Amino acid sequence: MPELPEVETVVRDLRPMLCGQRIDRIQTGRARLRRPWQKRWEKLLVGRRFNAVRRRGKWIILDLDESGHILVHLGMTGQLTIASARSPRLNHTHVLMTLEGGDAQLRYRDVRRFGSVEFWPISQAIDDLLAEKLGPEPWELPSDWHQAISKSARCLKAILLDQRVVAGVGNIYADESLFEAGLSPEQLGVHTRPADAARLREAIICVLERAIAARGATIRDYVGGSGLQGGYQNEFQVYGRTGQPCPRCTRPIESLRLAGRSTHYCPACQPVRVRASGRK
Template sequence: MPELPEVETIARGVNLRVRGDRIVEVWFGGKREPFKTPAARQAKGLEGRSILEVHRTGKHIVCELGAAADRPLDQRGGSPLVECASEPSAQWIVHLGMTGRLLVTTPDAPVAPHTHARVSLMSGRELRFVDPRRFGRLEFRELSRNTGFLAPGADPLSVTAAEFARLFHGRRLAIKAALLNQKILSGVGNIYADESLFRAGIRPRRLAGRLSRAELEGLRLALGEVLRDAIRLGGSSVSDYVDAEGARGFFQLEHCVYQRTGLPCLRCQTPIRRLVLAGRGTHYCPQCQR
């Protein structure tokens, strides 16, 4: 479901509402566990910890966690503000899969179907993970035993022209498939792959390694623009995406090709075509994209 702009919107919203708060209790439900870390170990690790900051890397939401309240941290007499400046000692990593939501609610808000995690906070708020298709994943990691989590690929918002060109050099797969590969770039999914290729005027089936330097640079700039525009509009709500408060995004109104099969291209009126590439529905304008 959510790609970079949606995950960024959710992470910002959650950060605004829970930063500096403390986890009191954690509940995990559901038959099979959509968890990378077993639920019991995850709950034990989370309970009592402060939330220092929530941010995004790739399509992952990372909650930076401080020490648990009953540990010797208090001996330093640290106020919450001091604590926020301290180093994180653990992380809670949320991947939303296709249909995952991370919501900040009040404890008495109706519990949606497919709610797999409820995290109650000292402020009285609650953080909820809801995911009908259960493709999402929750992971807890101690930073004493692991390094901080970093998405495997380059960040599409800050990648340089030289690095972008190097990432696709010599690759014999379709450029659309390459854009979707999270080990190359982290954060691009089906919507923004199609939309950026349209804006760059490149056909999705072109081989990545055959694109000219100029085409690659055009694609890098188009991708950055699309992602930034989408973040500005709170992401794309195609069916059920909502932010941390349950509000929909508006970038779906700006889509030029995604899910517009048969409709006239907004630039040249040619009907938009659909094909399946890398197992994903792929939309493009046969006239504008070469």
């Protein structure tokens, strides 16, 4: 699933190409997305202009003139790109918006169809939705973030995957951040010291900024808004490297399942003090 760095890359790619552009025409595919596209939205959207492109957590928000927004979630395999109207329409393209002049199109493609493209006519409604679903952005984590962690009996991996604790971090960057901080993914929140939490907070920011600079990570389907792949997969320290040497100590990277997700770590560089229950 595209995480914060991948979604941020899409937003940064689209912003200069999309802002100020008018929607002239909308075409949709027959397959249903996780949240079905409503045909009635098309009359409400044609003729509107894009005012801004922004991100909140893993969500993309396309702000329109006269209020209203298009809310996009990439799900597992979603791609939101600007393409020439003359380029072939790829299979699994579900929403296609032809922009002013007819030369360019905003296209949403999603092989597995776990993503969504929705029109929200009321600004307050979308603000309320995102406020309910999401916690602070990584750069906005409070200095007393330790208190939120230490109240939880869950392991650190599960805490980082909780979008209400920190928005935008997923499986890849949880593993990479915990390695950066030298903390075990099995360590329980209640046994996490203030210094650990502070180190983890800085590690999350450091890892995400490096990943954004590399345009995110392309493992299978992900591309940025311009259609280019990311490069951070070449910089992974632990994620997807089971059995390979740790870049710090050369001991083999190990994996296990935590919070229902595959988890990669170095047992030497990330020693566990109190092990989470239910290890698989």
